[in-house]
Amino acid sequence: MTTHSNQPTPVPANLLQRDKAVYINGSWHVGGGGPSHLAFVDPSKATTFATLIPGSVEQVALAAEAAARAFGAWRATTGAERARNLRAIASGLTKRKPDLVALQMLNNGKPRFEAEIDIDDAIATFEYYADLAEGIDGQQGQTVDLGDTALAGSTYFEPLGPVGLIVAWNFPMVTTAWKVAPALAAGCTAVLKPSEFTTLAELIYGDIASEIGLPPGVLNIVPGGADVGAALCTDRRIRKVSFTGSNATGSRVMAAAANRIVPVSLELGGKSPIIILEDADIDQAVEIASAGIFFNCGQMCSATSRLIVAASIADEFAAALVAKAKLIVVGGPDNPDAQMGPLTTREQFDKVTSVLNQARTDGLNCIAGGAADAALGGFFIQPTIYRDVPADHPVWRNEIFGPVLAIRSFRTVDEAVVLANGTDFGLAATVVGGDKDTAEAVARRIDAGHVWVNTPQLIFPNTAWGGFKASGIGRELGPWGLAAYLGVKHMTRAA
Incomplete structure (x- = not known):
């Protein structure tokens, strides 16, 4: 409707x-x-x-x-x-x-x-x-x-x-x-x-x-x-x-x-990866990545919160994604232009703000957001992106359940798959690439129960939902x- x-x-x-x-x-x-x-x-x-x-x-x-x-x-x-x-x-x-x-x-x-x-x-x-x-x-x-x-x-x-x-x-x-x-x-x-x-x-x-x-x-x-x-x-x-x-x-x-x-x-839970291949359309990849982490304020077990991007396009992609994140209108239901709402519970808000504070203490490279949106009141968090997050850091490894994205880059597809599968979870994943066959081949190698290829996270009643490993x-x-x-x-x- x-x-x-x-x-x-x-x-x-x-x-x-x-x-x-x-x-x-x-x-x-x-x-x-x-x-x-x-x-x-x-x-x-x-x-x-x-x-x-x-x-x-x-x-x-x-x-x-x-x-x-x-x-x-x-x-x-x-x-x-x-x-x-x-x-x-x-x-x-x-x-x-x-x-x-x-x-x-x-x-x-x-x-x-x-x-x-x-x-x-x-x-x-x-x-x-x-x-x-x-x-x-x-x-x-x-x-x-x-x-x-x-x-x-x-x-x-x-x-x-x-x-x-x-x-x-x-x-x-x-x-x-x-x-x-x-x-x-x-x-x-x-x-x-x-x-x-x-x-x-x-x-x-x-x-x-x-x-x-x-x-x-x-x-x-x-x-x-x-x-x-x-x-x-x-x-x-x-x-x-x-x-x-x-x-x-x-x-x-x-x-x-x-x-x-x-x-x-x-x-x-999940700590789902999204792989952006070298031949991906940047605009399409930005839209898919943004929806994958900022829809429902990131409160999705399937949220693609670990972004793995080809090194050759990493700078261009990161800049475009940051620009997209800064345009997201954060607000409550009384804001007719709101695109992302608050976290649902005080408990979750406290958890996410604690993660952001720890990331700041640890000196992570925050390229967007990184804090609660105090001006709005309520349980609002800024759309947040960290780049070059160490693979052993909690922001990369742990489910946060908020609008927090961690980025790492790769030079070979094999490296990307290893990064994608290097988690205790296996619920969902996304692959974005210009060549359909290549993107689907990468998707087949990811340990996840549901993988989207060149599309946002659409879930239909006749598709399977569930994961591998701790998911x-x-x-x-x-x-x-x-x-x-x-x-x-x-x-x-x-x-």
């Missing part, structure tokens, strides 16, 4: 004032996790605009029980029935899009165009998995040739059961759609724990579930902090946990699942996302 204004619109009071914020078995309940409240902050002003009472550990158990009770009937529905529910959720999101965009702008500080992309992505995900749900029934009972005429074999795909879904704050509703849509399409029931920083947008899923008549217990939502997440991971009724977030928390999720021997999907376990999106919630059953019988 084309929008001609970046100005925020008021968020309806019913989306901000949630006396009952726990959704269990088709009904809303007052949170039992008091007396402390979850506070929701406008990051462009650093002010609280809403609070709610979180759920409790006891309510996690009630939600898990509701999901377990609902599983038998939900798994017995046809793929077509589940598809109708998924399309109804997509329609519910579409109907609420203006309000959800306004809420994203308020709670995450996103410019309007970024908030609109988020809602559109969530809608597209539910529509895509509705299509896949319709095809599940036709895949059941596929024949397997056993090489023995006395026996016959066939395969079936069974939903894993009630699942726990834990999502992050950088793309509210989007990463939730990536989990809820395939889980429900597969025939699983779910307990969702939204991020404690951006809960309000996620509660819309409960509103829509009630509105469309989704069977009670199929989707449950328990907001809260680490105690709620831990309870969800350890509840024995939960047969799989899917988590998006930091590596530190992901390791705890994995440990909890390991104690019960249940499967996990982990979408974790996680498993894949979301595409048919692989659906398979993550299905178990394979083989049947061998007398012919």
Whole structure:
């Protein structure tokens, strides 16, 4: 949808004032996790605009029980029935899009165009998995040739059961759609724990579930902090946990699942490279590199925060990229010209400013930005670029999750690939080059789950998402996302 204004619109009071914020078995309940409240902050002003009472550990158990009770009937529905529910959720999101965009702008500080992309992505995900749900029934009972005429074999795909879904704050509703849509399409029931920083947008899923008549217990939502997440991971009724977030928390999720021997999907951090080859178009490369690190204020696990550029064009490219960075309009949703908003949380703002301060102390070559944008108030950081960053420096090695780019140059393609792969992570990467075949050949050599070649970071519901090494376990999106919630059953019988 084309929008001609970046100005925020008021968020309806019913989306901000949630006396009952726990959704269990088709009904809303007052949170039992008091007396402390979850506070929701406008990051462009650093002010609280809403609070709610979180759920409790006891309510996690009630939600898990509701999901377990609902599983038998939900798994017995046809793929077509589940598809109708998924399309109804997509329609519910579409109907609420203006309000959800306004809420994203308020709670995450996103410019309007970024908030609109988020809602559109969530809608597209539910529509895509509705299509896949319709095809599940036709895949059941596929024949397997056993090489023995006395026996016959066939395969079936069974939903894993009630699942726990834990999502992050950088793309509210989007990463939730990536989990809820395939889980429900597969025939699983779910307990969702939204991020404690951006809960309000996620509660819309409960509103829509009630509105469309989704069977009670199929989707449950328990907001809260680490105690709620831990309870969800350890509840024995939960047969799989899917988590998006930091590596530190992901390791705890994995440990909890390991104690019960249940499967996990982990979408974790990244320190993704972007390689600019010698024959790259400078203007194109600048646009792709800028979007790869400054979109969503760099709060992307896929952010291409390590830029590796051919030495022969390094000076020209760096100058053009700095010029681009200085033109980026940093501002809150009330600035109609804003291209980059603030960091979403105070915690993240403090982390990034600490990194910038350490870089200054260490004498890194800062060619753009390098500080908080104090004049704006709120959690704003200047678009920041460091050049010739040592390969052992934290700015080069560690995920920062902010608009901070580190640059190194290379003389041979082999050197570029070594630099690109010299990280603990392997989520994403980008290659920009004039010769398509050469650029694709370089892309094939990079250890990453998703590589873009001569294009910005576009993610479609039918493509795979996930990484190698410390970037996680498993894949979301595409048919692989659906398979993550299905178990394979083989049947061998007398012919």
